[in-house]
Amino acid sequence: MTALIELRGVEKHYGDYHALRGIDLEIRAGEFFSLLGPSGCGKTTLLRTIAGLEQVSSGSIRIDGRDMKGVAPNHRPTNMVFQSYAVFPHLTVAENVGFGLRRDPRAKSEKARAVEEALEMVGLAGYGRRRAHALSGGQRQRVALARASSSPRCLLLDEPLSALDRLMREQMQLELIRLQRQVGITFILVTHDQEEALVMSDRIAVMFEGEIGQLADPETLYRRPATRRVAQFIGKMNFLPGEVTRGGAGVEIEIAGLGRATLDPDQAPAGAASGAVSVGIRPETLAILFEGETAPRREVQGIIDEVVYYGDMTYYDVRIDGFDRPLTVSMKNLIGRPVLDVGAVARLAWDERALVLLPD
Ligand code: ATP
Secondary structure, three states: OOEEEEEEEEEEEEOOEEEEEEEEEEEEOOOEEEEEOOOOOOHHHHHHHHHOOOOOOEEEEEEOOEEOOOOOHHHOOEEEEOOOOOOOOOOEHHHHHHHHHOOOOOOHHHHHHHHHHHHHHOOOOOOOOOEHHHOOHHHHHHHHHHHHOOOOOEEEEEOOOOOOOHHHHHHHHHHHHHHHHHHOOEEEEEEOOHHHHHHHOOEEEEEEOOEEEEEEOHHHHHHOOOOHHHHHHOOOOEEEEEEEEEOOOOEEEEEOOOEEEEEOHHHOOOOOOOOEEEEEEOHHHOEEEOOOOOOOOEEEEEEEEEEEEOOOEEEEEEEEOOOOOOEEEEEEOOOOOOOOOOOOEEEEEEOHHHOEEEEO
């Protein structure tokens, strides 16, 4: 796939504050790309520089091969959807969607058809004559999307779902994915919600303090985080101290409380191939063994320290010998499986294939 948007060495200063620190990034044509990170990491600033709403302090932005320096937002092939759905309440739904087409040279009837198609795409066919102020929050959101999707190449979305309740939000996530596949244009989403980014994106750039910590597809980001920081930001992870006893292909490590393990090279990112390392294990890759069950790979004994019941899942903190902090284990609450009590002895199954080494 070709790069639609290319950023090279993009820096942004607000007075003394260094908001973007040398961002190099290529966003491909037709992909769903997310900028993910904690509050204040610079993701909105980055999106606004692409839109042309902020000037970069140095570095360059090219869209479709064209340098965007000095190009005003309304002359860029991008369109922005804001947190507060910017619909005009006094206009009808069709007038709102058609607003972006007012300078479009096409005939009136053709534009009306384009508006109707855009409304159909977001599931609002037949709503054209309604006044925007009479719509629900979710419907307004869809009007804003229908309007923005008339944009030629790229839609920029700044936390577009943050004002919605959880159910509505999950529904809109799926609708947005469908919409993006239908129209085939590039979507760039800013979000601080890791689950949202994992669900929606082809690729995700995780940002911390004006820099990109890791750029990868959702599965790689989750299974093979490059740093402890990324691992902690994307879901829950246990960390144990480890020591690399043999480097190279088939890395051998000694892990506190768990013992010796051999790993594949892709489980040890650059910088974690020797010496002291952190060993990361996701809670769902550990399992408590119930009566009659045997561990498919490795097993260690522990004592349950804490139990948190979530309905579909239970989270256990389990203490094992040789490591001073409990490991968190998540278990599905299957039929016939009891919820264990604090103090119970637990056999813990683990699998070296689920480990990831991170530089200490
Ligand atoms: P959030 O999720 O809270 O919106 P963000 O990652 O989108 O966070 P930005 O809005 O990009 O963060 O802001 C990055 C940093 O730059 C913040 O520390 C912010 O205070 C600062 N900043 C943003 N805009 C300006 C401005 N116009 N003047 C001064 N500082 C700014």
